[in-house]
Amino acid sequence: MGKLGYLTKxxxxxxxxxxxxxxxxxxxxxxxxxxxxxxxxxxVNIEAFIGGIEAENVIMVYADLDSTEVxxxxxxxxxxxxxxxxxxxxxxxxxxxxxxxSELDEGLxxxxxxINENPLPDAYRVTVADMTGFDAVVSEIKTLGxxxxxxxxxxxxxxxxxxxxxxxxxxxxxxxxxxxxxLFIISNTIKVTMFSRRLEISIMKSVGATNSFIRWPFMxxxxxxxxxxxxxxxxxxxxxxEFALGxxxxxxxxxxxxxxxxxxxxxxxxxxxxxxxxxxxxxxxxATSIRKYLKERKFVELEE
Amino acid sequence: xxxxxxxxxxxxxxxxxxxxxxxxxxxxxxFVFVVGSSGAGKSTFLKxxxxxxxxxxGTIVVDDTDLTKIKKRDIPKFxxxxxxxxxxxxxxxxxxVFDNVAFAMRVIGTKEKKIRRRVPYVLSxxxxxxxxxxxxxxxxxxxxxxxxLARALANNAEIIIADEPTGNxxxxxxxxxxxxxxxxxxxxxxxxxxxxxxxxxxxxDKRVIILDKGSVVSDGGTLNREAATSHINPVxxxxxxxxxxxxxxxSAYAGFSAEQGSADEEPFEIAEEFILTGGDE
Numbered sequence: 001m002g003k004l005g006y007l008t009k010x011x012x013x014x015x016x017x018x019x020x021x022x023x024x025x026x027x028x029x030x031x032x033x034x035x036x037x038x039x040x041x042x043x044v045n046i047e048a049f050i051g052g053i054e055a056e057n058v059i060m061v062y063a064d065l066d067s068t069e070v071x072x073x074x075x076x077x078x079x080x081x082x083x084x085x086x087x088x089x090x091x092x093x094x095x096x097x098x099x100x101x102s103e104l105d106e107g108l109x110x111x112x113x114x115i116n117e118n119p120l121p122d123a124y125r126v127t128v129a130d131m132t133g134f135d136a137v138v139s140e141i142k143t144l145g146x147x148x149x150x151x152x153x154x155x156x157x158x159x160x161x162x163x164x165x166x167x168x169x170x171x172x173x174x175x176x177x178x179x180x181x182x183l184f185i186i187s188n189t190i191k192v193t194m195f196s197r198r199l200e201i202s203i204m205k206s207v208g209a210t211n212s213f214i215r216w217p218f219m220x221x222x223x224x225x226x227x228x229x230x231x232x233x234x235x236x237x238x239x240x241x242e243f244a245l246g247x248x249x250x251x252x253x254x255x256x257x258x259x260x261x262x263x264x265x266x267x268x269x270x271x272x273x274x275x276x277x278x279x280x281x282x283x284x285x286x287a288t289s290i291r292k293y294l295k296e297r298k299f300v301e302l303e304e
Numbered sequence: 305x306x307x308x309x310x311x312x313x314x315x316x317x318x319x320x321x322x323x324x325x326x327x328x329x330x331x332x333x334x335f336v337f338v339v340g341s342s343g344a345g346k347s348t349f350l351k352x353x354x355x356x357x358x359x360x361x362g363t364i365v366v367d368d369t370d371l372t373k374i375k376k377r378d379i380p381k382f383x384x385x386x387x388x389x390x391x392x393x394x395x396x397x398x399x400x401v402f403d404n405v406a407f408a409m410r411v412i413g414t415k416e417k418k419i420r421r422r423v424p425y426v427l428s429x430x431x432x433x434x435x436x437x438x439x440x441x442x443x444x445x446x447x448x449x450x451x452x453l454a455r456a457l458a459n460n461a462e463i464i465i466a467d468e469p470t471g472n473x474x475x476x477x478x479x480x481x482x483x484x485x486x487x488x489x490x491x492x493x494x495x496x497x498x499x500x501x502x503x504x505x506x507x508x509d510k511r512v513i514i515l516d517k518g519s520v521v522s523d524g525g526t527l528n529r530e531a532a533t534s535h536i537n538p539v540x541x542x543x544x545x546x547x548x549x550x551x552x553x554x555s556a557y558a559g560f561s562a563e564q565g566s567a568d569e570e571p572f573e574i575a576e577e578f579i580l581t582g583g584d585e
Contacts, residue, residue, distance in 0.1 A: 003413050017398070200407075203394055206354070207459060208383035209411035 007213070011220025018193050022225060025189035029229035029281070030236070032182045033274050036175050037237030040270070041263070043171040048261050050164050057134075057160070059126040060091075060151040061141055071146050072122045079124055082140050086129040093120045121148050131161040179277065186222050186285030194218060194293045201293075215290045222286035226278020234271045238263050306330040306353065306463070306494070311362035313348050313518075322348040324518040326362070330496065332462075335489040337505045338498045340515035346498045349515065350467055353496070354386060355379050366463070384412055387456025387493075391468035393448040395440040401427065401451050402436040408458045426454040430484065446477030453484060464488060466497040470504060478504055 015022045061079060063072050079088050097118045101109050128137050134157040141150055194201065204214050241263045311326040323345045330336050340346045351357040352364055355371045364371040369382055395404050405423045414422075427433050430450040440448055449469055456464055466485060470478035482497070482504060489495045499505060505512055514522040 006410060006416075199394060200396055203396070203407065203455075204411045205380075206383065206386075206388045206394075207408040207411060207455075208380040208386075210377075210380045213411060213413070 004216075007216040008220050010217035011224065014193055014197070014217055014221040015224055018189075018196060021189055021192050022221075025185050025225050026229045026232070028185045029182050029225060029278070030232045032178045032185070033229055033233035033277065034236045034240075036178045036277075037233055037270055037274070038240060039171050039174045039178075041237060041241050041261075041266070043167060044266060045261055046167045047164065050160050050167075054131050054157070054160055055127065057128075057131070057153060057157050058089075059128065059138060059141060061124045061126055062121045062148040062151070063123065064146050064148050065121050067122065067146050075144065075146050076124060078144050079126055079141065082137060084129050084133045084137050086127045088127070089125040091123040091125055093118050093122045096120045096123060128157075131157050131164075134158070134161070179281075182277065183281045183285050186225060186281045187289040188285075189225065190218050190222055190286040191289040191293065193221060194290065211290075211294055214294065215287070218286045218290055219283055222282030223279050224282075226280075226282040227275050228278075230271065230274030230276075230278040233274050234267065237270060238267065305332050305365075305367060306496075307363075307365045308352075309363045309365075311352065311359045311364060313345075313352060313357060314360045321360075321518045323352070323359075323515075326520055328513065328520060328523055330494065332367075333489070333492055333494055335486065335495045335508075335510045336497070337508075337510055337512045338496060338515060339500060339502060339505060339512060341500060343517070344515040345518040346500075346515055347467070348518075350465055350496075350498055353465060354388065355382060380412075384459055385462045387453075387459070387461030387464045389449070389452050389456050389464065389466040389469045391471035393440070393445075393452045393472070395448055395451055395455075397440055400437050400439055401432060401443070401454075404440065404451055405455045405458050408455045412459060414459075422458060423454075426457045429457065430454045444477070445473040446480060449473055449477070449481055450484070453481070453488075457488070461493065463494040463496065466495065468499055469497065470499065470501060475504075479507065482508060 061075070063075050067075070076088060076090065079085060097120050100120070101112060104112070126137070126141065128134050134152075138150060138152050141147070201214055307329045308326045311323060312321055313323040314321045326349070338346055338349060348357065352359055352371070353366070355374060358372055362372075366382070366385075369378075371382075374382060396407065399407060402423055405426060406419045409419045409422065410416075424433065424436065427436055430453055432447065432450055432454060435443060435447060435451075440451065443451065449472070452469075453464075464485065469485070470481050473481060478501070485495050485497060486508065511524060512522070513520055
């Protein structure tokens with residue numbers, strides 16, 4: 001068995017010897033990661049929901065009534081060249097007129113078709129890429145010539161981007177807080193383990209084991225706790241998400257909303273992130289507590 | 305060779321020096337008793353030698369290594385040259401005798417194949433072959449201390465540092481432990497044994513360094529009965545603390561044969577010849 005194998009085995013032994021402490025730290029770390037996961041899935045869904053509404057929040061740009069075909073095309077080109085415009089969509093007057101007609105009742109429809117003249121201008125439906133720059137796009141469009149009217153709903157855009165920002169900040173804050181708690185838990189567990197194994201550590205130091213040799217099993221312990229908690233948390237978040245989907249889909253569809261995010265699209269990221277967090281907190285948490293321990297404790301505690 | 309040159313040690317916040325102006329040399333292959341009452345500075349002396357502490361003044365050189373200048377990362381390597389035996393044995397309770405000894409080799413990265421050869425050998429030197437699979441709690445104090453000695457030998461220590469190794473064993477086994485240390489010494493190992501059991505020290509005709517209040521008050525004499533009276537006889541003159549009540553008459557055990565055993569201890573057989581590098585190849 002190689003040196004690394006021995007040290008890794010020792011790490012597993014640590015876990016077994018301190019069973020209660022290991023279970024406790026896996027549980028607490030698991031809870032933290034699960035909360036992080038739930039916060040993350042909520043964030044993803046709220047983002048998608050807001051994104052959906054935002055996509056509907058377009059700027060309608062109506063060309064001058066007397067503009068020619070060439071003017072209309074040139075307006076389109078100028079709109080497209082504006083920064084932060086995701087895409088534009090032609091709404092030609094014939095099409096718009098037909099849409100309006102189709103929404104009217106028969107009486108009105110026959111009345112209007114008698115006029116035989118289309119009163120509507122050609123238009124463009126402009127979709128903005130970043131909603132925070134919505135107002136800037138609107139004012140830039142207003143500077144362009146050949147425009148009859150610009151129709152937009154900037155207050156909705158502002159509200160949406162406000163909601164999105166708060167959701168992002170709150171989630172990021174929560175995730176950061178939970179990460180710190182996780183780190184604290186792991187380093188505490190390692191500290192307890194080290195204390196309970198102080199005899200072994202003192203012997204190790206007295207026979208000339210290097211600090212890295214002493215450190216490795218504790219790091220392995222931290223990493224294993226991290227991985228187990230990470231995997232459990234991913235499973236739990238999945239289960240909770242599926243359950244929530246089942247309960248909320250019908251409610252949301254009543255409001256015309258739809259949950260389109262599948263957990264599996266994010267499962268891989270979550271597992272990677274959780275295991276990564278676990279490994280990171282394992283290494284970092286154990287490294288700090290070990291450094292402190294090895295510095296503070298002498299191996300010889302002799303009576304004078 | 306271990307050399308203390310003008311070594312003083314004062315701990316942070318302590319009112320007095322733990323050790324003051326120590327000058328002494330311990331030759332390679334020497335056996336030295338360090339005696340002194342509690343607070344005399346024995347432990348500081350050992351801690352300095354193990355590079356657990358650094359002196360406030362002076363230098364300590366062990367062979368070619370200056371312990372006041374040694375780099376932090378070289379300390380573990382230096383300690384591999386020492387075999388340290390503690391009064392409380394410091395055996396790991398949930399490991400067998402074999403694993404306790406092997407532990408000292410594993411933690412410095414020795415290959416398992418070598419461990420499997422070396423451990424039975426050092427156990428046989430200590431007469432512990434039969435106990436390899438036992439746990440420390442199944443052993444007597446003397447046996448536990450022999451396991452600790454075996455562990456100190458596992459990595460071929462050049463210097464054995466024993467801190468009150470007989471403090472927790474019965475008088476007869478105390479004599480045996482020192483006798484074992486003597487045999488290790490005869491095989492070439494430098495042995496430094498700290499003790500406060502004067503009567504035990506008197507049984508052996510070896511150099512005795514007496515510490516009191518941080519200073520060496522006597523060096524070079526023996527506390528051997530005859531020698532003690534004729535040579536240094538420092539006891540009552542220096543400090544009353546040195547008049548130790550006659551706890552045990554260890555001389556009764558001189559010439560004691562291990563095979564005879566004692567009331568509390570199982571008889572054991574130690575190796576006829578101490579070849580300390582045995583089991584290495």
